[in-house]
Amino acid sequence: MHTEYQDQVTVFKAFCDENRLQILEMLRSGEKCACKLQENLDIGQSSLSYHMKILCDSGVVVSWQVGKWTHYKISEQGCERAKEMLEAISTTNPTDEDTNCC
Amino acid sequence: MHTEYQDQVTVFKAFCDENRLQILEMLRSGEKCACKLQENLDIGQSSLSYHMKILCDSGVVVSWQVGKWTHYKISEQGCERAKEMLEAISTTNPTDEDTNCC
DNA sequence: ATATTATATCGAAATATTTTGATTTGAGGT
DNA sequence: ACCTCAAATCAAAATATTTCGATATAATAT
Numbered sequence A, B: 001m002h003t004e005y006q007d008q009v010t011v012f013k014a015f016c017d018e019n020r021l022q023i024l025e026m027l028r029s030g031e032k033c034a035c036k037l038q039e040n041l042d043i044g045q046s047s048l049s050y051h052m053k054i055l056c057d058s059g060v061v062v063s064w065q066v067g068k069w070t071h072y073k074i075s076e077q078g079c080e081r082a083k084e085m086l087e088a089i090s091t092t093n094p095t096d097e098d099t100n101c102c
Numbered sequence C: 001a002t003a004t005t006a007t008a009t010c011g012a013a014a015t016a017t018t019t020t021g022a023t024t025t026g027a028g029g030t
Numbered sequence D: 001a002c003c004t005c006a007a008a009t010c011a012a013a014a015t016a017t018t019t020c021g022a023t024a025t026a027a028t029a030t
Helices: A006-015 A018-028 A035-037 A043-056 A076-091 B006-016 B018-029 B036-039 B044-060 B076-089
Strands: A061-066 A070-075 B061-066 B069-074
Touching: A006 A018, A006 A043, A006 B006, A006 B018, A006 B076, A018 A035, A018 A043, A018 A061, A018 A070, A018 B006, A035 A070, A035 B036, A035 B076, A043 A070, A043 B006, A061 A076, A070 A076, A076 B076, B006 B018, B006 B044, B006 B076, B018 B036, B018 B044, B018 B061, B018 B069, B018 B076, B036 B044, B036 B069, B044 B061, B044 B069, B069 B076
Parallel strands: none
Antiparallel strands: A061 A070, B061 B069
């Protein structure tokens, strides 16, 4: 249906789940591979993989392969994009106050 | 279970739904009452009320009554809080790179 | 007091997200 | 080639969110 806000939804979804926030906190101290992340989480392997996909889709995290391991880190660029989006969403622009109400 | 990230979830939920993003966009041009918001949305009255509750719970929007109307506007303070949270979440702090992996 | 209007709340249904366990894929190692 | 391991994917179940219609509440008007 309306798809105009889909990008923003995809980005902010990264921050709307406690497991993902915990993962992001772990990544703040530097890149980690999935197995390292898994150690500190109370979820199964496929569930972690699911959350990592959402985080990567948001652009806030990037992943790359090293042998059979997948490494993850926070993307500076992705975070900047999220901040810009939040700035844009929250900046008021009271040009047509007259159309307000009732 | 773990409740440590609940505050952040509550805040960012505001930005994770297309209807709510559309509502926020409408509020960017100034305060509005529910009936005005409703005009531009394709959802029922109780559904709008539900979304407004989520937005107010996040702190990003504030509401107040004027007679029988409820008015809503974007909260500068609430937005600042959201931005600070995002900053905190996304700031990397690579002090213990050694504990990273594998 | 009664009626009207705007919004909130409730319970149930519809829909979306998350978890789980099983399977698959793909990189190494033997 | 075969085995092992890390991670992704799949289908189904579990859970959470969103919507809808009905009702409740609270302010105002008659």
